Structure formats: C-alpha cells, structure tokens
Amino acid sequence: MFGAKGIKIAAMDIVHLNGQLLPADQAQISVFDRGFLFGDSIYEVIPFYQSKGFRLEEHIRRLEHSLRAIQIRTDVDWSSLLDALVAANGGGNLSVYLQVSRGATEGRSHQYDADLTPTIFACCKPINDIYADGPDSVQGIAAIVTADLRWHRCDIKATGLLPNILVLQQARQADAAEAILIRDGVLTEGASSNLFMVENGVLYTPKSSSEILGGVTRELILQLADEQGIPCQQVDIEYSRLLAADEVWISSSTRAIVPVLSVDGHTIGDGNKGRLWQQMFERFIQLQHQMMHG
Numbered sequence: 601m602f603g604a605k606g607i608k609i610a611a612m613d614i615v616h617l618n619g620q621l622l623p624a625d626q627a628q629i630s631v632f633d634r635g636f637l638f639g640d641s642i643y644e645v646i647p648f649y650q651s652k653g654f655r656l657e658e659h660i661r662r663l664e665h666s667l668r669a670i671q672i673r674t675d676v677d678w679s680s681l682l683d684a685l686v687a688a689n690g691g692g693n694l695s696v697y698l699q700v701s702r703g704a705t706e707g708r709s710h711q712y713d714a715d716l717t718p719t720i721f722a723c724c725k726p727i728n729d730i731y732a733d734g735p736d737s738v739q740g741i742a743a744i745v746t747a748d749l750r751w752h753r754c755d756i757k758a759t760g761l762l763p764n765i766l767v768l769q770q771a772r773q774a775d776a777a778e779a780i781l782i783r784d785g786v787l788t789e790g791a792s793s794n795l796f797m798v799e800n801g802v803l804y805t806p807k808s809s810s811e812i813l814g815g816v817t818r819e820l821i822l823q824l825a826d827e828q829g830i831p832c833q834q835v836d837i838e839y840s841r842l843l844a845a846d847e848v849w850i851s852s853s854t855r856a857i858v859p860v861l862s863v864d865g866h867t868i869g870d871g872n873k874g875r876l877w878q879q880m881f882e883r884f885i886q887l888q889h890q891m892m893h894g
Contacts, residue, residue, distance in 0.1 A: 614688040616681060616722040621688050624723065633719050635701025637708055639760035641719075642666035643699040646682065647727060647853050651691035652891060653682060655853070658816045662757065663698070665814075669756045672702055672718050681722065689724045695854050698722040699759060727854060735881045740861035740873055741777035743850070745839060746770055748781035748788050748811075755810045764791040778850055780842070780863065783811065787837045790850045793858075794818035795837070798847035798876050803832040817851040824883050830876065847874030857881050 617627045635641030644666075646659045653659070660678045667674060682696055703716035749763040767779035768791045779791040788806055789795050794815040796805045803825050806812055825832040842848060846869045848860040857880055859873040 614685070614724075616685045616720070618720055621684065627721070629719055629721070630704035632707060633701055633704040634712065634716075635699065635719060635759060638710070639758065640670070640712075641699055641701035641759045642670060642672070642757050643697065643759050644757060645853055646696045646698065648682075648686050648691075648694045648696060649888060649891070650693065651683075651686050653679070653686075653696075654888065654891060655816045655820060656682070658819065659853070662814060662816060663700075665755070666757045667700060669753070670702075670758070671714075672700060674700065674718055674720070676720065681720075685722050685724060693727050694724040695727045696722060696724050701759075734885065735873070735878050738858065738873070738881065740859040741850075742775065742862045742865075743778040743780050743790070743848075743860045744771050744774050744776045744864055745780045745782055745787070745842070748783040750781070753810055754788070754813050757813060767791045777858075778860070780850075782839060785838060787839065787842060788812050789815075790852075793850035793852040793855065796821065796849040796851065796857075797837060797842055797845040798849075798874060799841075799845055801831070801876070803830055803876065804835055804837060805832070806837055807834045815851060815853075817853050817856060820887075821851055821857065821880060824880060824887075828879070828883065830880075843868070845869065847877055849877055849880075856884055 613624045614621055615624045615627050629636065644659050644663045646656060647654045656679060663678065682698065685696065686694055699721045701719040702712060703718050705712060705716070746767050767781065771777065771779040778793060780795060781788045781791060787795060789812045794805065794812065796803060805818065808814060822832055843863060843866045848863065848868045849857050850860060851857050857877065859877045861868055861871055
C-alpha cells in the first residue's frame with residue numbers, strides 16, 4: 601500500500617480510526633479528545649494467530665463491560681472492525697490494540713455532554729507464536745512486589761496507566777520483568793498480568809473483585825484447571841505465602857502463562873519451572889493449535 605506521496609507504507613502502519621483504514625502517519629485526532637486530555641478512555645489488547653482472534657468473544661465481552669462501566673455508548677461490529685484491520689496489515693500473528701475514548705469536546709472541561717461521538721482507534725504489531733517451540737523455550741522471570749497505587753476500579757480496562765508504568769520501571773531497575781502489586785497486605789495482580797501460585801498441587805489466585813482486572817487468560821486458566829481436575833481456589837494471598845509457594849505464575853493475553861522463578865530476590869520453589877505450570881502450558885499449546893488449524 602502507498603501513502604499520499606507515493607511512499608510505500610509498511611503493513612503494520614495501517615490503523616483504524618473512526619471507521620477508516622489509513623496509514624498511521626495520516627491518522628489524526630483532536631487535541632481536545634478526552635482520551636488524550638484525561639485518559640477518559642478504555643482499551644483492549646487481543647492476540648490474533650494466523651489471522652484468527654484468540655478468545656475474541658471474551659475480549660469483546662470485557663470491552664463492552666468497560667464501555668458500560670464508564671457510560672460510553674457505541675454501535676460497532678467489533679469483530680468485523682478487527683478482522684478488517686488484521687487483513688489490511690497482512691494477517692498472520694498480530695497483537696491488536698483497540699482504544700475507545702469518550703470523544704472530543706470544544707475545549708478542555710471535566711464535564712461532558714452525553715451525546716459525544718466516541719473516538720475509536722486500533723492498530724497492530726507483530727507477535728511471536730509463543731507456543732511454537734513448546735515449554736522448553738519459555739524463560740522464567742524475576743518479579744518484585746510493590747505497593748498497588750491504582751484506583752479502585754481495576755475491573756475497567758482504562759488507559760490511565762501511570763501507576764503501572766511507574767512500577768514496571770521500578771521492576772526494570774531491579775532487573776525484574778514484572779511488578780506484583782500489594783494493597784492492604786494482600787496481593788492483587790501484576791502491573792500487566794494476573795497472578796497464580798501453587799501449593800501442594802492446589803492452584804490459587806486472588807479473588808475476583810473490582811481491584812483486579814478480569815483477565816481473559818486468567819479465566820481460561822481457571823476453566824482449564826477445572827477440566828483437568830486441578831484443584832483451584834480464589835483466595836487472599838499474603839506476601840509471605842507467595843514467597844513460600846511451590847510455583848508462581850503470571851498470565852496475560854500476549855504472554856500466556858509465564859513462570860516466576862524469583863520474587864524480590866527470593867527463589868520460588870526449587871528455582872525451576874514447575875510441573876503444574878508445564879501441564880497447564882502444554883494444554884494451552886493444544887488449545888491454540890486447535891483454534892489455528894481446526
């Protein structure tokens with residue numbers, strides 16, 4: 601595809617903006633868009649493998665939950681929008697970012713009219729098939745635990761991610777790949793992931809509440825655990841219990857299930873990827889291949 605000046609546009613440069621597919625360097629929004637000024641917007645990140653949305657219905661359901669929660673009304677066929685964008689970017693394995701803001705006002709004001717037209721934006725970037733080489737290729741990570749500074753409606757996937765950004769930078773400075781958050785003595789989730797731990801063959805994860813995001817991959821793990829007869833409980837998890845766990849995992853849509861081998865410099869279990877993690881990861885591989893090839 602070529603831009604207005606005849607310059608070839610790379611496939612990943614095609615974005616969706618308010619019903620149009622166009623090169624990213626031609627996409628423009630108002631400086632008074634409320635997503636830009638206030639973070640008055642929500643988003644989703646959806647993996648596509650071989651041009652097929654993985655758990656697409658579940659992502660759309662969560663998107664619509666976030667829209668209802670902040671009272672943004674749309675009438676959009678999300679599946680068609682995303683499929684068209686993926687096709688325009690050449691298909692394959694892509695991560696699709698979708699953002700919906702409340703729209704633009706005539707000037708900067710905290711108040712807004714209910715009839716604003718939302719701004720809808722989506723873009724893609726290539727992702728690796730994280731399952732292609734099996735569990736042996738997955739690297740375990742280090743994590744830190746730090747204070748959860750976010751607001752109390754984390755079930756809304758909002759774009760106001762400054763607390764997440766700051767703690768992830770804190771983790772990076774500690775040579776760690778994730779920050780696990782703690783509030784009132786109880787662990788909630790990672791800065792960009794959900795949290796699991798294993799004790800004596802039982803899988804534990806923090807309770808569902810408005811203080812964690814209902815992760816699509818998290819829900820799938822709970823479903824797969826039930827199908828495989830793995831006992832699973834949603835409970836409050838304290839810091840000392842996490843450090844004493846046999847296994848710790850994080851999960852997200854683009855990273856699937858990642859073993860955490862150390863927390864704050866403390867080795868988890870025997871310091872290796874755990875048996876239960878490998879069992880769950882292999883089931884993920886099967887499920888993804890069924891979707892891609894079935």
